Amino acid sequence: MKKSYKIEVDCAACADKMEVAAKKTPGVKDAVVNFMALKMNVEFEEGQNPKAVMEEVRANCKKIEDEFEIYL
Amino acid sequence: MNKKQKKMLIRILVSAALLGILTILGKMEILPQNGIVRFVLYCIPYAIIGYDVLMKAFKRIKNHQMFDECFLMAVATVGAIALALYSGSGDYVEAIAVMLFYQVGEWFQSYAVGKSRKNISELMDIRPDYANIERDGNIEKVDPDEVEIGSIIVVQPGEKVPLDGVVVEGSSTLNTAALTGESVPRTVHTGDEIISGCINETGVLKIQTTKEFWDSTVSKILDLVENASSRKSKSEDFITKFARVYTPAVVYAAIALAVLPPLCRLVLGMAPAWGMWVYRALTFLVASCPCALVISIPLSFFAGIGGASKEGVLVKGSNYLEALSQTKTIVFDKTGTLTQGVFEVQGVYHNTLPEAELIEYAALAESASSHPISKSIQRAYGKQIDRSRVTDIQEIGGNGVVATVDGKHIAVGNDKLMKSEGVSYKDSEEIGTIIHIAIDNVYVGHILISDVIKASSKEAIERLRKIGIKDTVMLTGDATKVANQVAKELGISKVYSELLPSDKVEKVEELLANASEKQKVAFVGDGINDAPVLRRADIGIAMGAMGSDAAIEAADIVLMDDDPKKIAKAIKISRKCLRIVYQNIFFAIGIKVGCLLLVAVGLAGMWLAVFADVGVMILAVLNAIRTLFVKNL
Numbered sequence: 123m124k125k126s127y128k129i130e131v132d133c134a135a136c137a138d139k140m141e142v143a144a145k146k147t148p149g150v151k152d153a154v155v156n157f158m159a160l161k162m163n164v165e166f167e168e169g170q171n172p173k174a175v176m177e178e179v180r181a182n183c184k185k186i187e188d189e190f191e192i193y194l
Numbered sequence: 195m196n197k198k199q200k201k202m203l204i205r206i207l208v209s210a211a212l213l214g215i216l217t218i219l220g221k222m223e224i225l226p227q228n229g230i231v232r233f234v235l236y237c238i239p240y241a242i243i244g245y246d247v248l249m250k251a252f253k254r255i256k257n258h259q260m261f262d263e264c265f266l267m268a269v270a271t272v273g274a275i276a277l278a279l280y281s282g283s284g285d286y287v288e289a290i291a292v293m294l295f296y297q298v299g300e301w302f303q304s305y306a307v308g309k310s311r312k313n314i315s316e317l318m319d320i321r322p323d324y325a326n327i328e329r330d331g332n333i334e335k336v337d338p339d340e341v342e343i344g345s346i347i348v349v350q351p352g353e354k355v356p357l358d359g360v361v362v363e364g365s366s367t368l369n370t371a372a373l374t375g376e377s378v379p380r381t382v383h384t385g386d387e388i389i390s391g392c393i394n395e396t397g398v399l400k401i402q403t404t405k406e407f408w409d410s411t412v413s414k415i416l417d418l419v420e421n422a423s424s425r426k427s428k429s430e431d432f433i434t435k436f437a438r439v440y441t442p443a444v445v446y447a448a449i450a451l452a453v454l455p456p457l458c459r460l461v462l463g464m465a466p467a468w469g470m471w472v473y474r475a476l477t478f479l480v481a482s483c484p485c486a487l488v489i490s491i492p493l494s495f496f497a498g499i500g501g502a503s504k505e506g507v508l509v510k511g512s513n514y515l516e517a518l519s520q521t522k523t524i525v526f527d528k529t530g531t532l533t534q535g536v537f538e539v540q541g542v543y544h545n546t547l548p549e550a551e552l553i554e555y556a557a558l559a560e561s562a563s564s565h566p567i568s569k570s571i572q573r574a575y576g577k578q579i580d581r582s583r584v585t586d587i588q589e590i591g592g593n594g595v596v597a598t599v600d601g602k603h604i605a606v607g608n609d610k611l612m613k614s615e616g617v618s619y620k621d622s623e624e625i626g627t628i629i630h631i632a633i634d635n636v637y638v639g640h641i642l643i644s645d646v647i648k649a650s651s652k653e654a655i656e657r658l659r660k661i662g663i664k665d666t667v668m669l670t671g672d673a674t675k676v677a678n679q680v681a682k683e684l685g686i687s688k689v690y691s692e693l694l695p696s697d698k699v700e701k702v703e704e705l706l707a708n709a710s711e712k713q714k715v716a717f718v719g720d721g722i723n724d725a726p727v728l729r730r731a732d733i734g735i736a737m738g739a740m741g742s743d744a745a746i747e748a749a750d751i752v753l754m755d756d757d758p759k760k761i762a763k764a765i766k767i768s769r770k771c772l773r774i775v776y777q778n779i780f781f782a783i784g785i786k787v788g789c790l791l792l793v794a795v796g797l798a799g800m801w802l803a804v805f806a807d808v809g810v811m812i813l814a815v816l817n818a819i820r821t822l823f824v825k826n827l
Contacts, residue, residue, distance in 0.1 A: 133304075134488045135263070135488045138434050138437070138438075158493065159311075159496075160311075
């Protein structure tokens with residue numbers, strides 16, 4: 123399953139870091155952060171609850187950058 | 195400006211003012227030349243401008259993620275202050291100015307990116323906010339998401355068409371400029387199909403919707419454009435990887451610069467001069483920030499894709515924009531791409547039956563086919579087709595149709611079909627598509643059908659030649675005679691005719707095999723029955739996306755209207771974009787490397803370093819924004 127989320131991020135380098143962090147989160151098959159459109163497209167692994175996974179993703183991203191935000 | 199940017203601007207101004215006052219006070223010798231009072235006073239503007247950078251850097255250290263620009267700036271400025279305090283020079287201005295310039299750069303970057311984001315989304319402002327739905331004679335405004343298929347919606351003049359559908363009442367002119375870049379309005383009447391995203395200009399239209407909102411053209415296009423920059427180009431990938439390696443590398447280089455030369459001097463018995471080398475290392479860090487690259491490359495692609503969509507060219511990803519700029523060969527499908535794809539029956543020849551009867555048999559046999567040629571025969575027949583008279587329909591791809599009509603075995607198709615049926619046929623003198631007809635294996639004549647070349651095709655090929663694309667190829671399933679004539683008229687260099695759909699894929703594969711890595715092969719088709727070829731080519735360009743989902747799905751680049759001239763334009767846009775990307779890469783890396791060398795040998799101080807960083811970034815961003823302007827290409 124794929125979903126798209128609106129995000130807030132300050133710089134392109136940070137966006138790249140968020141992408142790496144999101145990809146590492148369990149339950150995420152693939153993630154792409156689009157800095158210019160301020161969107162994160164996430165592909166979930168089979169049988170995962172997107173909401174719970176995204177909470178994790180948000181927590182992981184916040185660890186790296188406070189100002190980062192995902193609108194779930 | 196958003197709230198964050200406003201706050202930052204205030205911090206920049208306050209800090210700059212305080213720094214100015216302190217400097218003047220220092221010049222007037224009111225301020226102590228060194229000591230704790232001076233230190234504390236100078237800390238105020240530094241804290242105002244740099245507290246967030248320091249906090250971020252501190253967090254990075256805690257998370258073991260230290261190699262980024264905040265960390266570089268924090269180390270450099272704190273280091274410079276510590277050095278000034280330790281050496282007793284009391285020169286804190288430099289460190290504060292560095293932080294100040296860094297923040298000015300960040301602010302500018304955020305402003306520029308925000309601005310171009312807004313520009314591009316304004317270009318693509320086709321999202322309808324509401325739909326007027328008619329309920330019990332009253333008009334209600336609802337969210338387009340809630341409109342079900344088959345509902346009747348009303349579109350007033352000046353409103354956007356919110357959903358795809360069919361006009362059931364009224365006629366009007368539509369402005370499709372936002373979708374196609376075409377400024378001539380399109381006229382619609384009752385019974386015409388209408389796509390969402392157009393603006394209704396003159397009359398009130400009642401539309402019966404045929405799709406839900408998420409499936410409508412406008413949603414698909416928006417989705418496509420918004421996600422376009424997620425497909426990253428090689429240049430973007432390069433920059434991302436570069437930044438990941440680069441920052442740690444410069445930090446280690448800076449450490450080496452701070453430690454190794456003094457140690458060597460100690461070994462050689464000279465004074466180590468720690469202060470000087472640490473200062474050089476800090477300056478080195480300031481000069482090394484990679485932001486110019488990291489920001490300007492994606493910005494260029496984003497602006498390029500935005501500019502192209504304004505012209506009615508949808509590019510599905512930065513990678514395709516990059517590939518398009520390297521296109522050396524363009525392969526065209528003939529029907530529907532270079533020609534209008536509107537076939538018309540021109541006449542019936544060598545017929546042994548009355549003309550009307552012959553067309554009737556052909557139309558019945560072809561009744562199940564949606565091929566443009568079949569359609570034209572059905573149109574020429576002009577009456578309702580009684581499907582019950584037709585059985586055993588067999589479509590033979592690329593050749594024709596065999597069916598049983600009124601108990602008779604009918605074969606309708608080209609000469610290959612006649613050969614396989616064992617029917618001797620008569621050749622035609624005319625140029626056009628020849629459809630032979632045999633009844634019970636007896637030849638009864640042929641129908642001549644011809645297609646009209648699009649008015650803009652010739653100019654399109656000429657423009658391509660002008661921009662250096664000499665290799666133009668045309669593929670068609672049509673007869674050699676017709677194909678050659680069209681190619682000659684248009685000035686196409688190579689023609690392959692009488693191809694089956696699968697042959698087209700093979701031909702494109704052949705061209706791909708002959709081209710080198712940097713010579714991309716683009717295929718232009720209309721998305722009808724050439725989807726596999728669109729996918730197989732390096733770049734699939736689909737024409738006339740208005741209404742054709744297959745084209746939007748299969749292609750990498752979609753031309754919103756039927757105009758093949760847009761291909762040359764799209765290539766020009768891609769070349770401009772890539773030119774700017776390379777300019778920025780070389781410019782930014784060149785200046786960086788130059789400055790780093792100057793700093794390492796001690797020829798440049800922190801002032802130059804910060805100008806190298808912020809100045810290059812601002813120039814690169816301004817250069818990137820240039821990509822947005824594509825009107826006069």
